[in-house]
Amino acid sequence: MNWLFDFFGNGDNWSGSDGIPMRLLEHIEFSVVALLLAMVIAIPLGLLIGHKRRGAVLVVVTANAARALPTLGLVVLIVLLVGVGTTWPVLIPLVALAIPPILVNTYEGIRGVDEDLRDSAYGMGLRGGQVLMKVLVPVALPLILLGLRIAAIQVVATATVAAYVGLGGLGRYIIDGLATKDFPSTIGGAVLVAVLALVVQLGFSLLQRVLVSPGVSRRAKVR
């Protein structure tokens, strides 16, 4: 506990390019950019193969392969390839980490929509795109959001690796702290990452309440 007071009570830790606000911002920036890039790739792909019901094997294989990638190894590899000075060495591994849960959940969510519902949507005269966007996506939304949440939490937790290659983020407290045996810094950084992950979790719970229809989540009360 004292270590926590040492870390958070130290006024120097709250300002400057090495201060908590700056590191937090960097950490959030890596995470948000990585998550957005992963969404741009994984959501349309998941929607497409879930709707067309083709390419499922490809998805599973790709997703599992991506999951097996060692994030730290990938960071080092990309540094070797593109050199330091850009954020790509941290973004690419994080995107690779975020894609599988988003892709698999989007695909499974869309594919799993009740066959009768699909049939009636087409039977009413909706076109393919309308069936997808007006029926399948709203019904699959809880699963799609779950995939995003899993991805977001993993990204936030893993963005600490940025510190290994000299980039910022909360990982700096952990890695620099370990290197210099400054344990208050290490513990403090770890707590900040954990809190951030909890905030992400909470944020997605709220998002779920706002975006998912009460008819799907079955939250509506019978009046």
Next chain:
Amino acid sequence: MITFEGVTKRYGDGTVAVDNLNLQVPTGAITVFVGPSGCGKTTSLRMINRMIDATEGRILLDDQDVRKIDPPTLRRGIGYVIQQSGLFPHRKIVDNVATVPYLLGWDKKKARDRAMELLERVGLDLKMADRYPFQLSGGQQQRVGVARALAADPPVLLMDEPFSAVDPVVRTSLQDELLRLQAELQKTIVFVTHDIDEAIKLGDTVAVFRVGGHLAQVADPSTLLAEPADDFVEGFLGRDRGIRRLSFVSAGDLAVRSEAVVPGWSVALDEDNRPLGWRPDGDGAGLQPFGTVDLKKDSLRAALDAALLAPSGCPIAVDGDGRFAGVVTREALDEALTRATRGPSDG
């Protein structure tokens, strides 16, 4: 009018679902496709709105080949009701009903007003409008399904086993409701079921399919019961065809005697002129059971049932309010039954 001209559906593996179907579905009437599983009845229905495309032949909707119409456009002009209602779970009931009007670009208020009108028409409490499908019972969901199919006032309605998944009591009330609606709306309805009793109850015309996608017989229910084309149809119709056919013969031709007596018995009436029972002549025994028939509304089957309920053997005729209108003698009943069995053309 919907016309099937030499329609065949053959799948890639060689399975023939529908084999050279030629059939006319008349305008403004209910045509029921009935048959065992695998007889091609649902496939035939789904080829009308191009949920499935025929391999050979053509289907004409008022002289227009459905293959020449873009499927979504075609489907928006045809009501479609399926077994599991297929309501959109994320939308309120009112918006579910307004699905096709929204697709057709009606403004939101007009579409919702129309939806409310239809909910009322299919006998649903308007409080349901703001609920979600999961909050409704199966029977209520099917009513919403029918309302949704009717929303844009399409001339044709396709119903694919719409009442199969609800319990028998609810099913009967949904069937009665459909007949009442149809009397008002006179849509061209194609109704698929595997239940021959449902087919006979609802159909103006019944098309019996046999396995392999062949048409076994097309006839009105009374003719079907009286003259099944072959052993398959006869077997499919089941027992008691004679009695069941009497449902299609009106009791209106029965001769009625206005005196409340038959030999050995008299009808006891209350002060409001409603029958209380049959009183035997003589020994002062208590009132005996009776059965009534409303000649304006009921069938000969109801008259026969009323006769079998009474120890006197005679149905009591009543008016629409249940007041005594006369007695039908056994002779009169016999004559009517004889006329009825002479054949559907005479009945």
